[in-house]
Amino acid sequence: MDVILFLVFALIAVVAAINVVVQTHPISSALSLVGVMGSLAVLYLLLGAEFIAAAQVIVYAGAVMVLFVFVIMLLNAGAESKKGRSYMVQLLGVPLLIAFLGLAAFFVQSMYGKETVVFGGFQGGSPRDIGKALFTTYLLPFEVTSLLILIAIVGAIVLARKEID
Protein backbone atom coordinates (compact mmCIF):
# COMPACT_ATOMS: atom_id res chain seq x y z
CA MET A 1 0.00 0.00 0.00
CA ASP A 2 2.74 2.42 1.04
CA VAL A 3 4.83 1.53 -2.00
CA ILE A 4 1.89 2.01 -4.37
CA LEU A 5 1.09 5.40 -2.82
CA PHE A 6 4.74 6.38 -3.01
CA LEU A 7 5.00 5.41 -6.68
CA VAL A 8 1.77 7.22 -7.59
CA PHE A 9 2.67 10.47 -5.87
CA ALA A 10 6.33 10.35 -6.90
CA LEU A 11 5.13 9.97 -10.48
CA ILE A 12 2.69 12.87 -10.09
CA ALA A 13 5.48 15.00 -8.62
CA VAL A 14 7.86 14.25 -11.49
CA VAL A 15 5.23 14.72 -14.20
CA ALA A 16 4.02 17.97 -12.64
CA ALA A 17 7.61 19.20 -12.31
CA ILE A 18 8.22 18.53 -16.00
CA ASN A 19 4.90 20.22 -16.74
CA VAL A 20 6.09 23.39 -14.96
CA VAL A 21 8.82 23.72 -17.59
CA VAL A 22 6.84 22.51 -20.60
CA GLN A 23 3.73 24.67 -20.18
CA THR A 24 3.81 27.99 -22.01
CA HIS A 25 1.23 29.78 -19.89
CA PRO A 26 2.43 31.04 -16.48
CA ILE A 27 -0.82 30.05 -14.73
CA SER A 28 -0.51 26.45 -15.93
CA SER A 29 3.11 26.37 -14.77
CA ALA A 30 2.22 27.82 -11.37
CA LEU A 31 -0.58 25.28 -10.87
CA SER A 32 1.71 22.44 -11.86
CA LEU A 33 4.08 23.69 -9.18
CA VAL A 34 1.19 23.49 -6.72
CA GLY A 35 0.79 19.87 -7.83
CA VAL A 36 4.48 19.24 -7.09
CA MET A 37 4.16 20.77 -3.63
CA GLY A 38 1.03 18.76 -2.89
CA SER A 39 2.53 15.43 -3.90
CA LEU A 40 5.72 16.22 -1.96
CA ALA A 41 3.51 16.79 1.09
CA VAL A 42 2.00 13.34 0.59
CA LEU A 43 5.52 11.85 0.38
CA TYR A 44 6.42 13.53 3.69
CA LEU A 45 3.23 12.11 5.15
CA LEU A 46 4.18 8.62 3.94
CA LEU A 47 7.51 8.91 5.73
CA GLY A 48 5.78 9.89 8.97
CA ALA A 49 6.63 13.59 9.05
CA GLU A 50 3.09 14.87 9.38
CA PHE A 51 3.95 18.34 10.65
CA ILE A 52 6.29 19.02 7.74
CA ALA A 53 3.63 17.75 5.35
CA ALA A 54 1.06 20.17 6.79
CA ALA A 55 3.56 23.04 6.80
CA GLN A 56 4.44 22.26 3.19
CA VAL A 57 0.81 22.57 2.12
CA ILE A 58 0.05 25.64 4.27
CA VAL A 59 3.19 27.62 3.46
CA TYR A 60 4.14 26.58 -0.07
CA ALA A 61 0.96 25.37 -1.76
CA GLY A 62 -1.33 27.61 0.26
CA ALA A 63 0.50 30.90 0.73
CA VAL A 64 3.52 31.22 -1.58
CA MET A 65 1.83 29.77 -4.65
CA VAL A 66 -1.36 31.73 -4.08
CA LEU A 67 0.78 34.87 -4.14
CA PHE A 68 2.42 33.66 -7.37
CA VAL A 69 -0.96 33.03 -8.98
CA PHE A 70 -2.19 36.38 -7.66
CA VAL A 71 0.71 38.27 -9.23
CA ILE A 72 0.35 36.41 -12.54
CA MET A 73 -3.34 37.28 -12.62
CA LEU A 74 -2.73 40.89 -11.59
CA LEU A 75 -0.13 41.44 -14.31
CA ASN A 76 -2.32 39.49 -16.74
CA ALA A 77 0.73 37.67 -18.09
CA GLY A 78 -0.01 35.99 -21.40
CA ALA A 79 1.32 32.76 -22.84
CA GLU A 80 4.93 32.72 -23.92
CA SER A 81 5.56 32.85 -27.60
CA LYS A 82 7.85 30.14 -28.88
CA LYS A 83 11.12 31.55 -30.13
CA GLY A 84 13.18 29.70 -32.68
CA ARG A 85 15.72 27.57 -30.90
CA SER A 86 19.24 27.36 -32.16
CA TYR A 87 20.46 24.11 -33.65
CA MET A 88 23.25 23.83 -31.07
CA VAL A 89 20.85 23.95 -28.13
CA GLN A 90 18.72 21.18 -29.59
CA LEU A 91 21.75 19.06 -30.31
CA LEU A 92 23.45 19.49 -26.93
CA GLY A 93 20.45 19.88 -24.63
CA VAL A 94 19.17 16.31 -24.53
CA PRO A 95 22.56 14.56 -24.00
CA LEU A 96 23.55 17.11 -21.36
CA LEU A 97 20.23 16.61 -19.54
CA ILE A 98 20.71 12.84 -19.54
CA ALA A 99 24.31 13.25 -18.35
CA PHE A 100 23.17 15.54 -15.54
CA LEU A 101 20.42 13.16 -14.43
CA GLY A 102 22.88 10.25 -14.51
CA LEU A 103 25.40 12.16 -12.40
CA ALA A 104 22.76 13.23 -9.88
CA ALA A 105 21.48 9.65 -9.60
CA PHE A 106 25.03 8.36 -9.16
CA PHE A 107 25.87 10.81 -6.35
CA VAL A 108 22.61 10.24 -4.52
CA GLN A 109 23.13 6.49 -4.81
CA SER A 110 26.70 6.66 -3.51
CA MET A 111 25.81 8.96 -0.63
CA TYR A 112 22.57 7.37 0.61
CA GLY A 113 22.65 4.02 -1.17
CA LYS A 114 23.21 1.90 1.93
CA GLU A 115 20.36 3.36 3.97
CA THR A 116 16.93 1.87 3.55
CA VAL A 117 13.79 3.98 3.73
CA VAL A 118 11.09 2.77 6.09
CA PHE A 119 7.64 4.18 5.43
CA GLY A 120 6.33 5.94 8.51
CA GLY A 121 9.61 5.25 10.25
CA PHE A 122 10.72 8.85 10.65
CA GLN A 123 10.94 9.87 14.27
CA GLY A 124 10.77 13.47 15.44
CA GLY A 125 8.21 14.64 12.89
CA SER A 126 5.56 15.61 15.42
CA PRO A 127 4.94 19.30 16.15
CA ARG A 128 6.35 18.87 19.67
CA ASP A 129 9.66 17.39 18.45
CA ILE A 130 10.08 19.99 15.75
CA GLY A 131 9.33 22.85 18.13
CA LYS A 132 11.85 21.49 20.62
CA ALA A 133 14.53 21.08 17.95
CA LEU A 134 13.90 24.57 16.54
CA PHE A 135 14.17 26.31 19.87
CA THR A 136 17.09 24.36 21.34
CA THR A 137 19.48 22.71 18.87
CA TYR A 138 18.76 24.96 15.91
CA LEU A 139 17.97 28.18 17.77
CA LEU A 140 20.69 30.25 16.08
CA PRO A 141 19.89 29.24 12.47
CA PHE A 142 16.20 29.74 13.24
CA GLU A 143 16.71 33.28 14.54
CA VAL A 144 19.11 34.13 11.72
CA THR A 145 16.52 32.97 9.19
CA SER A 146 13.85 35.16 10.75
CA LEU A 147 16.27 38.10 10.62
CA LEU A 148 16.93 37.34 6.96
CA ILE A 149 13.20 37.39 6.21
CA LEU A 150 12.88 40.70 8.07
CA ILE A 151 15.66 42.18 5.95
CA ALA A 152 13.93 40.91 2.81
CA ILE A 153 10.64 42.52 3.89
CA VAL A 154 12.32 45.85 4.63
CA GLY A 155 14.15 45.68 1.31
CA ALA A 156 10.94 44.98 -0.58
CA ILE A 157 9.24 47.94 1.09
CA VAL A 158 12.17 50.25 0.30
CA LEU A 159 12.12 49.16 -3.35
CA ALA A 160 8.36 49.60 -3.59
CA ARG A 161 8.47 53.03 -1.92
CA LYS A 162 10.82 54.38 -4.56
CA GLU A 163 8.32 53.56 -7.26
CA ILE A 164 5.45 55.28 -5.45
CA ASP A 165 7.24 58.57 -4.71
Added chain:
Amino acid sequence: MDALFDSFIFVTIVKALVIFAVLMTTLAYLQWVERKVIAHVQVRPGPYRVGPHGLLQPLADVVKLITKEDLVPPYVNKVFYLMAPFLAITMALLSISVIPFGPAIQIGPVRTWMQMTDLNIGVLFILAVSSMGVYGIALAGWASNNKYSLLGGLRSSAQMISYELPMSLAIAAPLLISNTLSLRELVESQTGGFWHWNLVGGAQVISFFIFIIAAFAETNRVPFDLPEAENELVAGFHTEYSSMKFAAFFMAEYANMITVSAMAVLLFLGGWDAPWPSEYGSSFLPPLIFLFFGLVLLYHGKQAVRKWDKITFPAFGAIFLVIALIFLIPMVQGWLLPLFWFLAKTGAILFVFIWIRATLPRFRYDQLMSFTWKFLFPVAMLNLLVTALVVALRTK
Protein backbone atom coordinates in the same frame (compact mmCIF):
# COMPACT_ATOMS: atom_id res chain seq x y z
CA MET B 1 -19.90 -11.08 9.97
CA ASP B 2 -18.39 -9.42 13.04
CA ALA B 3 -15.12 -9.10 11.20
CA LEU B 4 -16.88 -7.13 8.48
CA PHE B 5 -18.47 -4.70 10.93
CA ASP B 6 -15.26 -4.31 12.87
CA SER B 7 -13.18 -3.62 9.80
CA PHE B 8 -11.83 -0.12 9.58
CA ILE B 9 -12.79 0.36 5.94
CA PHE B 10 -16.43 -0.66 6.39
CA VAL B 11 -16.93 1.63 9.38
CA THR B 12 -15.22 4.51 7.61
CA ILE B 13 -17.34 4.11 4.47
CA VAL B 14 -20.55 4.04 6.51
CA LYS B 15 -19.46 7.12 8.44
CA ALA B 16 -18.51 8.92 5.22
CA LEU B 17 -21.89 8.15 3.66
CA VAL B 18 -23.81 9.29 6.75
CA ILE B 19 -21.81 12.50 7.12
CA PHE B 20 -22.10 13.24 3.39
CA ALA B 21 -25.86 12.74 3.33
CA VAL B 22 -26.41 14.82 6.46
CA LEU B 23 -24.05 17.53 5.27
CA MET B 24 -25.73 17.84 1.85
CA THR B 25 -29.16 18.14 3.45
CA THR B 26 -27.81 20.68 5.91
CA LEU B 27 -26.28 22.73 3.09
CA ALA B 28 -29.63 22.85 1.28
CA TYR B 29 -31.53 23.77 4.44
CA LEU B 30 -28.97 26.30 5.62
CA GLN B 31 -29.89 28.24 2.51
CA TRP B 32 -33.57 28.05 3.53
CA VAL B 33 -32.74 29.15 7.08
CA GLU B 34 -30.69 32.05 5.75
CA ARG B 35 -33.48 33.26 3.48
CA LYS B 36 -36.03 32.90 6.28
CA VAL B 37 -33.93 34.72 8.89
CA ILE B 38 -33.08 37.59 6.56
CA ALA B 39 -36.73 37.81 5.51
CA HIS B 40 -37.91 38.03 9.10
CA VAL B 41 -35.27 40.64 9.91
CA GLN B 42 -36.70 42.66 7.01
CA VAL B 43 -40.29 41.99 8.13
CA ARG B 44 -41.38 39.80 5.21
CA PRO B 45 -42.25 36.09 5.18
CA GLY B 46 -39.50 34.81 2.85
CA PRO B 47 -39.98 31.51 0.95
CA TYR B 48 -43.59 30.51 1.56
CA ARG B 49 -45.11 28.75 -1.44
CA VAL B 50 -43.37 25.38 -1.65
CA GLY B 51 -44.46 23.26 1.28
CA PRO B 52 -45.53 24.61 4.69
CA HIS B 53 -43.60 27.83 5.36
CA GLY B 54 -41.43 27.11 2.32
CA LEU B 55 -39.94 24.01 3.95
CA LEU B 56 -39.67 22.20 0.62
CA GLN B 57 -38.05 25.19 -1.11
CA PRO B 58 -34.50 23.66 -0.92
CA LEU B 59 -35.81 20.61 -2.79
CA ALA B 60 -37.30 22.83 -5.49
CA ASP B 61 -34.03 24.77 -5.68
CA VAL B 62 -32.02 21.59 -6.17
CA VAL B 63 -34.32 20.43 -8.98
CA LYS B 64 -34.14 23.89 -10.54
CA LEU B 65 -30.34 24.02 -10.40
CA ILE B 66 -29.91 20.54 -11.85
CA THR B 67 -32.31 21.11 -14.75
CA LYS B 68 -30.94 24.53 -15.72
CA GLU B 69 -28.96 24.78 -18.92
CA ASP B 70 -25.29 24.12 -18.24
CA LEU B 71 -23.55 26.75 -20.31
CA VAL B 72 -19.81 26.92 -20.96
CA PRO B 73 -18.99 30.27 -22.59
CA PRO B 74 -16.82 29.90 -25.71
CA TYR B 75 -14.13 32.36 -24.60
CA VAL B 76 -13.14 30.70 -21.30
CA ASN B 77 -10.04 28.67 -20.51
CA LYS B 78 -11.87 25.32 -20.51
CA VAL B 79 -9.57 23.25 -18.30
CA PHE B 80 -9.36 25.72 -15.44
CA TYR B 81 -12.94 26.87 -15.89
CA LEU B 82 -14.18 23.33 -15.29
CA MET B 83 -11.61 22.59 -12.59
CA ALA B 84 -12.43 25.62 -10.42
CA PRO B 85 -15.88 24.66 -9.02
CA PHE B 86 -14.70 21.09 -8.53
CA LEU B 87 -11.68 22.32 -6.57
CA ALA B 88 -13.78 24.68 -4.46
CA ILE B 89 -16.33 22.06 -3.41
CA THR B 90 -13.71 19.33 -2.83
CA MET B 91 -11.64 21.46 -0.51
CA ALA B 92 -14.75 22.65 1.31
CA LEU B 93 -16.01 19.10 1.92
CA LEU B 94 -12.58 17.66 2.75
CA SER B 95 -12.16 19.63 5.94
CA ILE B 96 -15.39 18.20 7.41
CA SER B 97 -13.66 14.81 7.60
CA VAL B 98 -11.57 15.72 10.66
CA ILE B 99 -14.31 17.53 12.61
CA PRO B 100 -15.49 15.50 15.63
CA PHE B 101 -19.24 15.76 16.29
CA GLY B 102 -19.26 13.84 19.54
CA PRO B 103 -17.48 11.31 21.77
CA ALA B 104 -16.97 7.61 21.10
CA ILE B 105 -20.25 5.73 20.76
CA GLN B 106 -21.33 2.09 20.77
CA ILE B 107 -23.62 0.96 17.95
CA GLY B 108 -24.25 -2.77 18.33
CA PRO B 109 -20.86 -4.48 18.16
CA VAL B 110 -18.99 -1.47 16.82
CA ARG B 111 -17.42 1.18 19.01
CA THR B 112 -16.48 4.24 17.03
CA TRP B 113 -15.95 7.97 17.28
CA MET B 114 -18.45 10.41 15.82
CA GLN B 115 -15.76 11.67 13.51
CA MET B 116 -14.39 10.49 10.19
CA THR B 117 -10.78 10.42 11.34
CA ASP B 118 -8.70 12.02 14.07
CA LEU B 119 -5.40 13.41 12.88
CA ASN B 120 -2.81 14.47 15.42
CA ILE B 121 -2.41 17.56 13.24
CA GLY B 122 -6.15 18.07 12.73
CA VAL B 123 -6.05 21.84 13.18
CA LEU B 124 -3.19 22.20 10.70
CA PHE B 125 -5.04 19.94 8.26
CA ILE B 126 -8.05 22.25 8.27
CA LEU B 127 -5.81 25.29 7.82
CA ALA B 128 -4.02 23.59 4.91
CA VAL B 129 -7.21 22.53 3.17
CA SER B 130 -8.87 25.90 3.61
CA SER B 131 -5.79 27.66 2.24
CA MET B 132 -6.04 25.42 -0.85
CA GLY B 133 -9.66 26.46 -1.26
CA VAL B 134 -8.53 29.87 -2.53
CA TYR B 135 -7.48 28.29 -5.82
CA GLY B 136 -11.04 27.39 -6.68
CA ILE B 137 -12.19 30.99 -6.46
CA ALA B 138 -9.05 32.56 -7.93
CA LEU B 139 -9.05 30.16 -10.88
CA ALA B 140 -12.77 30.66 -11.48
CA GLY B 141 -12.18 34.39 -11.69
CA TRP B 142 -9.23 34.07 -14.00
CA ALA B 143 -10.49 31.30 -16.31
CA SER B 144 -13.83 33.02 -16.94
CA ASN B 145 -12.02 35.58 -19.09
CA ASN B 146 -14.28 38.31 -17.75
CA LYS B 147 -13.11 41.52 -16.11
CA TYR B 148 -15.64 41.35 -13.28
CA SER B 149 -14.79 37.73 -12.57
CA LEU B 150 -11.07 38.47 -12.59
CA LEU B 151 -11.53 41.35 -10.15
CA GLY B 152 -13.59 39.10 -7.90
CA GLY B 153 -10.97 36.35 -8.01
CA LEU B 154 -8.14 38.79 -7.29
CA ARG B 155 -10.00 40.37 -4.41
CA SER B 156 -10.77 37.01 -2.90
CA SER B 157 -7.20 35.70 -3.07
CA ALA B 158 -5.77 38.90 -1.57
CA GLN B 159 -8.43 38.88 1.13
CA MET B 160 -7.96 35.24 2.04
CA ILE B 161 -4.16 35.52 2.28
CA SER B 162 -4.48 38.60 4.48
CA TYR B 163 -7.08 37.20 6.84
CA GLU B 164 -5.40 33.83 7.14
CA LEU B 165 -2.65 35.44 9.28
CA PRO B 166 -4.81 36.82 12.11
CA MET B 167 -6.92 33.65 11.90
CA SER B 168 -3.92 31.37 12.40
CA LEU B 169 -2.65 33.54 15.26
CA ALA B 170 -6.09 33.48 16.86
CA ILE B 171 -6.18 29.68 16.54
CA ALA B 172 -2.70 29.35 18.06
CA ALA B 173 -3.72 30.91 21.40
CA PRO B 174 -6.28 28.24 22.47
CA LEU B 175 -3.92 25.59 21.11
CA LEU B 176 -1.27 26.81 23.54
CA ILE B 177 -3.70 26.41 26.44
CA SER B 178 -4.96 22.98 25.39
CA ASN B 179 -1.46 21.89 24.33
CA THR B 180 -2.57 19.73 21.41
CA LEU B 181 -3.27 19.91 17.67
CA SER B 182 -5.78 17.07 17.61
CA LEU B 183 -9.35 18.34 17.51
CA ARG B 184 -10.54 15.46 19.67
CA GLU B 185 -8.02 16.10 22.43
CA LEU B 186 -8.78 19.80 22.12
CA VAL B 187 -12.36 19.13 23.19
CA GLU B 188 -11.31 16.67 25.89
CA SER B 189 -9.10 19.34 27.46
CA GLN B 190 -12.15 21.59 27.86
CA THR B 191 -14.59 19.17 29.52
CA GLY B 192 -16.55 19.90 32.67
CA GLY B 193 -18.66 23.00 32.17
CA PHE B 194 -18.37 26.35 30.48
CA TRP B 195 -15.79 27.65 32.97
CA HIS B 196 -13.32 25.15 31.48
CA TRP B 197 -13.93 26.28 27.89
CA ASN B 198 -11.07 28.13 26.27
CA LEU B 199 -13.31 31.13 25.77
CA VAL B 200 -13.95 31.55 29.50
CA GLY B 201 -11.40 29.41 31.36
CA GLY B 202 -8.56 30.38 29.05
CA ALA B 203 -9.82 34.00 28.78
CA GLN B 204 -9.59 33.81 24.98
CA VAL B 205 -12.33 36.34 24.29
CA ILE B 206 -10.09 38.46 22.06
CA SER B 207 -8.88 35.57 19.94
CA PHE B 208 -12.44 34.25 19.71
CA PHE B 209 -13.64 37.50 18.18
CA ILE B 210 -10.60 37.73 15.89
CA PHE B 211 -11.29 34.17 14.76
CA ILE B 212 -14.94 34.93 14.03
CA ILE B 213 -14.09 38.13 12.12
CA ALA B 214 -11.41 36.36 10.08
CA ALA B 215 -13.84 33.49 9.48
CA PHE B 216 -16.31 35.93 7.92
CA ALA B 217 -13.58 37.14 5.58
CA GLU B 218 -12.35 33.63 4.77
CA THR B 219 -15.82 32.48 3.76
CA ASN B 220 -16.46 35.67 1.73
CA ARG B 221 -19.51 36.56 3.79
CA VAL B 222 -21.01 39.99 4.44
CA PRO B 223 -19.46 42.40 5.49
CA PHE B 224 -16.42 40.95 3.65
CA ASP B 225 -18.17 39.72 0.51
CA LEU B 226 -16.20 41.94 -1.86
CA PRO B 227 -15.33 39.04 -4.23
CA GLU B 228 -19.00 38.84 -5.17
CA ALA B 229 -20.13 42.42 -4.53
CA GLU B 230 -23.27 42.54 -6.70
CA ASN B 231 -23.44 46.26 -7.24
CA GLU B 232 -19.91 46.61 -8.57
CA LEU B 233 -18.92 43.18 -9.94
CA VAL B 234 -22.21 41.67 -11.26
CA ALA B 235 -21.66 38.43 -9.32
CA GLY B 236 -17.89 38.44 -8.96
CA PHE B 237 -15.92 35.27 -9.58
CA HIS B 238 -18.96 33.12 -10.44
CA THR B 239 -20.52 35.49 -12.99
CA GLU B 240 -19.90 33.09 -15.88
CA TYR B 241 -21.04 29.95 -14.10
CA SER B 242 -24.45 28.39 -14.49
CA SER B 243 -26.43 25.39 -13.28
CA MET B 244 -24.60 22.89 -11.05
CA LYS B 245 -21.22 24.62 -11.43
CA PHE B 246 -22.75 27.71 -9.86
CA ALA B 247 -24.34 25.49 -7.23
CA ALA B 248 -20.91 24.00 -6.47
CA PHE B 249 -19.57 27.44 -5.48
CA PHE B 250 -22.65 28.07 -3.43
CA MET B 251 -22.35 24.75 -1.65
CA ALA B 252 -18.64 25.37 -1.06
CA GLU B 253 -19.42 28.69 0.62
CA TYR B 254 -21.98 27.13 2.93
CA ALA B 255 -19.78 24.11 3.67
CA ASN B 256 -16.95 26.50 4.59
CA MET B 257 -19.34 28.37 6.86
CA ILE B 258 -20.22 25.13 8.64
CA THR B 259 -16.52 24.20 8.96
CA VAL B 260 -15.44 27.50 10.49
CA SER B 261 -18.43 27.51 12.84
CA ALA B 262 -17.57 23.98 13.95
CA MET B 263 -13.93 25.05 14.36
CA ALA B 264 -14.96 27.97 16.56
CA VAL B 265 -17.02 25.58 18.69
CA LEU B 266 -14.16 23.08 18.97
CA LEU B 267 -11.49 25.66 19.71
CA PHE B 268 -13.32 28.00 22.05
CA LEU B 269 -16.69 26.61 23.11
CA GLY B 270 -15.83 23.15 24.38
CA GLY B 271 -17.06 21.15 21.37
CA TRP B 272 -19.78 18.66 22.28
CA ASP B 273 -19.68 19.32 26.04
CA ALA B 274 -22.76 20.58 27.82
CA PRO B 275 -22.50 24.09 29.31
CA TRP B 276 -22.54 22.61 32.79
CA PRO B 277 -22.09 19.01 34.06
CA SER B 278 -25.01 16.58 33.91
CA GLU B 279 -24.99 16.22 37.72
CA TYR B 280 -26.53 19.67 37.78
CA GLY B 281 -29.18 18.73 35.26
CA SER B 282 -27.80 19.88 31.92
CA SER B 283 -29.20 16.76 30.28
CA PHE B 284 -32.72 17.98 31.00
CA LEU B 285 -32.26 21.22 29.06
CA PRO B 286 -32.57 19.80 25.49
CA PRO B 287 -35.86 17.96 26.18
CA LEU B 288 -37.20 21.09 27.90
CA ILE B 289 -36.31 23.20 24.86
CA PHE B 290 -38.04 20.79 22.50
CA LEU B 291 -41.01 20.51 24.89
CA PHE B 292 -41.34 24.29 24.96
CA PHE B 293 -41.27 24.68 21.18
CA GLY B 294 -43.61 21.71 20.74
CA LEU B 295 -46.14 23.31 23.09
CA VAL B 296 -45.78 26.70 21.38
CA LEU B 297 -46.49 25.07 18.02
CA LEU B 298 -49.51 23.21 19.39
CA TYR B 299 -50.85 26.43 20.91
CA HIS B 300 -50.46 28.35 17.65
CA GLY B 301 -51.94 25.45 15.68
CA LYS B 302 -55.11 25.69 17.76
CA GLN B 303 -55.79 29.27 16.68
CA ALA B 304 -54.07 29.31 13.30
CA VAL B 305 -55.33 31.91 10.82
CA ARG B 306 -54.26 30.12 7.64
CA LYS B 307 -55.83 26.87 6.58
CA TRP B 308 -52.58 24.92 6.18
CA ASP B 309 -51.23 25.91 9.56
CA LYS B 310 -54.10 24.11 11.28
CA ILE B 311 -52.52 20.85 10.11
CA THR B 312 -48.80 21.64 9.92
CA PHE B 313 -48.38 23.40 13.28
CA PRO B 314 -49.78 20.56 15.40
CA ALA B 315 -47.93 18.02 13.26
CA PHE B 316 -44.58 19.71 13.86
CA GLY B 317 -45.51 20.27 17.51
CA ALA B 318 -46.08 16.54 17.90
CA ILE B 319 -42.74 15.80 16.21
CA PHE B 320 -41.01 18.13 18.66
CA LEU B 321 -42.68 16.45 21.62
CA VAL B 322 -41.56 13.03 20.35
CA ILE B 323 -38.00 14.38 20.04
CA ALA B 324 -38.24 15.67 23.62
CA LEU B 325 -39.28 12.17 24.73
CA ILE B 326 -36.43 10.55 22.78
CA PHE B 327 -33.96 12.77 24.66
CA LEU B 328 -35.20 11.24 27.94
CA ILE B 329 -34.35 7.65 26.92
CA PRO B 330 -31.14 6.84 28.83
CA MET B 331 -29.89 4.49 26.11
CA VAL B 332 -29.59 7.15 23.42
CA GLN B 333 -28.63 10.00 25.74
CA GLY B 334 -24.98 8.99 25.52
CA TRP B 335 -24.66 10.09 21.90
CA LEU B 336 -27.73 12.30 21.40
CA LEU B 337 -26.82 14.88 24.05
CA PRO B 338 -23.26 15.57 22.84
CA LEU B 339 -24.57 15.77 19.27
CA PHE B 340 -27.28 18.18 20.40
CA TRP B 341 -24.83 20.49 22.15
CA PHE B 342 -22.40 20.44 19.26
CA LEU B 343 -25.12 21.21 16.72
CA ALA B 344 -26.68 23.83 18.98
CA LYS B 345 -23.41 25.70 19.39
CA THR B 346 -22.53 25.43 15.70
CA GLY B 347 -26.05 26.50 14.80
CA ALA B 348 -25.80 29.53 17.08
CA ILE B 349 -22.64 30.69 15.32
CA LEU B 350 -24.19 30.03 11.91
CA PHE B 351 -27.14 32.15 13.02
CA VAL B 352 -24.72 34.98 13.84
CA PHE B 353 -23.34 34.66 10.29
CA ILE B 354 -26.82 35.11 8.83
CA TRP B 355 -27.81 37.78 11.34
CA ILE B 356 -24.79 39.90 10.42
CA ARG B 357 -25.52 39.45 6.72
CA ALA B 358 -28.96 40.90 7.32
CA THR B 359 -27.59 43.77 9.39
CA LEU B 360 -24.26 45.14 8.20
CA PRO B 361 -23.28 46.93 4.98
CA ARG B 362 -20.18 45.95 3.00
CA PHE B 363 -16.64 47.18 3.73
CA ARG B 364 -14.75 49.30 1.22
CA TYR B 365 -11.75 47.44 -0.16
CA ASP B 366 -9.06 49.67 1.39
CA GLN B 367 -10.90 49.53 4.75
CA LEU B 368 -10.89 45.73 4.51
CA MET B 369 -7.13 45.60 3.99
CA SER B 370 -6.09 48.22 6.52
CA PHE B 371 -8.43 46.64 9.08
CA THR B 372 -6.68 43.28 8.98
CA TRP B 373 -3.10 44.50 8.63
CA LYS B 374 -3.19 47.48 10.96
CA PHE B 375 -5.64 46.30 13.59
CA LEU B 376 -6.50 42.61 13.55
CA PHE B 377 -2.98 41.27 12.98
CA PRO B 378 -1.21 43.29 15.75
CA VAL B 379 -3.99 42.55 18.23
CA ALA B 380 -3.85 38.83 17.44
CA MET B 381 -0.07 38.90 17.82
CA LEU B 382 -0.28 40.66 21.17
CA ASN B 383 -2.94 38.27 22.38
CA LEU B 384 -0.79 35.30 21.40
CA LEU B 385 2.24 36.74 23.21
CA VAL B 386 0.29 37.39 26.41
CA THR B 387 -1.29 33.94 26.26
CA ALA B 388 2.10 32.31 25.71
CA LEU B 389 3.53 34.20 28.68
CA VAL B 390 0.66 33.18 30.96
CA VAL B 391 0.88 29.54 29.86
CA ALA B 392 4.66 29.53 30.37
CA LEU B 393 4.34 31.01 33.88
CA ARG B 394 1.56 28.60 34.82
CA THR B 395 3.25 25.41 33.70
CA LYS B 396 6.51 26.23 35.44
